[in-house]
Amino acid sequence: MFDLTGKCALVTGASGGIGGAIAKALHAAGATVGLSGTRVEPLEALAAELGERAHVLPCNLSDAAAVDALPKQAIEAMGAVDILVNNAGITRDQIFMRMSDDEWQSVIDVNLTSAMRLCRGVMRPMMKSRWGRIINISSIVGATGNPGQVNYAAAKAGMVGMTKSIAYEVASRGITANAVAPGFIATAMTDKLTDDQKEKINAQIPAARMGTPEEIAAAVLYLASPEAGYVTGTTLHVNGGMAML
């Protein structure tokens, strides 16, 4: 099950906790992985850890030209992009009344527009090869909303609508497009929370704990696999029951 031997996957935000776990899971299933992110050092470290079949592809996702160039660079490095995982994301949290245009725009640009550009960039080669997997990492807050995250929630909800529309257009060509919506996941970001804060979060989660990056990676691995060929346009919620959608 879930053998990705011979497939090439481009993962954005691979320097982060969830992105790194996704890259590792796809790599362990046999895929060649293109590790993208802004910070080169952690990407190099991950590539060194993975050994063969790992390529470092730095990219600043707020730079439209750089984003448009990334699929080509990935194809040059790996020979193809069969699987695209749009995982990179930023937050610029702010109470809505005080949210600036820049806080809104930068989150939309990096989280939504760059994902659109990458989807568009890989579409033609995927159409040609009659096989492809688009996996967009959304968020629970895209479905539920979250105070202080008007920009982030809008971008993450936008990804879901985008994913479904792409799924419609290319389903007849063997390409699937799906979203994964993580709940609270233990990463470097959540490590900063105090025990008290963590307790309050866990009290809202039926599973009574945060998820792990590996649990998100497992969802991505499934959607990337040949076995998931009939699954398209869906959002797989991985949130310990925090929101049953």
Add this chain to the structure above:
Amino acid sequence: MSDIADRVKKIVVEHLGVEEDKVAENASFIDDLGADSLDTVELVMAFEEEFGIEIPDDAAETIQTFGDAVKFISQAS
């Protein structure tokens, strides 16, 4: 037959998986050659790639038949 027509025909045959003799001057991609809307977009993009030209969307809409494609590309390239 011109070189352009040959190259266009090759793309159409390969992409739509049809017999070469079906690709007549007035053969409609959608009505006669079984293309769907996505195929027509892919054909236009394949023509752009093959001939190094840009085919704007409004021009692409006028390319309904094999003959239309050859005519447009001959003028554009």
